[in-house]
Amino acid sequence: MTNGAYNETNADLLNIEMQLLMEAIFLRYGYDFRNYSKAHIRRRVLHHLSMSLIPNVTMLLDRILRDRDFFSNFLDDLSINVTEMFRDPEFYKSLKYNIIPKLKTYAYFKVWHAGCSTGEEVYSIAILLKEEGLLDRCQIYATDFNRKVLETAKEGVYQKSDIEQYDKNYVLSGGSGKLSDYYKSRYGSVIFDKNLSSKVVFADHNLVTDNVFAEVNMILCRNVLIYFEKNLQDRVIGLFYKSLVPGGILCLGTKESIKFSGYENLFEVVDEKQKIYKRKIL
């Protein structure tokens, strides 16, 4: 986990090298990790060093600057893409209870799913909307800054071995059908119904360096802000505020919050525990 080249005697050196590395990545490739949680980034970098048998961060930096493919793999290591279907079933229950009735009053609405990773959450929401009879009335934008995960998301192909857990989550979330109604099995994989993604546009968008993506009625951004330092989190919450229509809904991960972000007064709390907020109509 930690690389032999670093210990408490050269912690300062590592800090300097990390700072240079983040600066170099930003200048060369435009990805800005400078305000991501330091402990998290350090862990990923040291992990990458030991996997690629590169002795220290300065040599990693050299390689990254010169080798685009190498950087692309490194990027995968920095962006934690772990996700699952119907993670936090209680959240989906709350959506159903608190938000869906309001969406039903709209003729048409837009959803922005930011940091969607490989798409499991997108298909979960699409299933929920479908069961509520709303899928045909919506447009979903699903974005991430990692193009590889977006490819997987578009395909909607997942490992069969994960389905048992997803099925459990689906039932707990109050799903009204059977999860197996929505996918077909193929060898060790399952492929989700293309109907579900017919309303989804998958697109590359970086929350740190890009601007408002679209004006929408609901934003889901779960388990992305936890990787950002406070100031960056606050800025991204500001971006969400600007992207929402008045009365629009913001859903964060269960360990994320708008508390102390400076935007607290501009939102109403819909569900404190499930982190569902509503942009106030001022």
Place this chain on the structure above:
Amino acid sequence: MNYKAIVIGTSFGGLEALKIILPGLGKEFPVPVIIVLHIGDHSNDTFINYMNSICPLKVTEAENNEEIKPGHIYFAPPNYHLLIEPDFTFSLSTEEKYNYSRPSIDILFESAAWAYSKNLIGIILSGANSDGAYGLKLIKEFGGMTLVQNPCSATSPTMPRAALKMVLPEYRLKLEDIAVKLVELTNG
């Protein structure tokens, strides 16, 4: 030595052990105590409420970006890794399980060693797997103090044994002696 934080890792048998240790720290305890207890996916609320009812110190679940305060007991939230940032705030991560665990003791201990180096006390208590052994070794390498519950007094000796295999700790104590030792170490 001026200790600035204590990190504790434990799994099976941990709740019983913590019920004895944490109230024993008294109400003037001068440093934060940060704990990973493997309890599966369900919420921490019940036992945090319970701990609050028996501990004079304030017990809460660690929150993302929260500033770590002395005399406060923090638990990692279920299903998230807990890390300590260089500016002594918490951060959380949903990365893969490590040692089949999320939260992982190793991940907490590693980040704590970087943040506090020699001003840290690392503790391994009762547990049924070997998470934390590597992290404890790192704490020791960074000059921190290490303490392992005597496996013979642990409900489940696997975790303390695994730690003892990797580290020769400064202290190897029976459950009843741990709180007293911590009070002594942090009052120096």
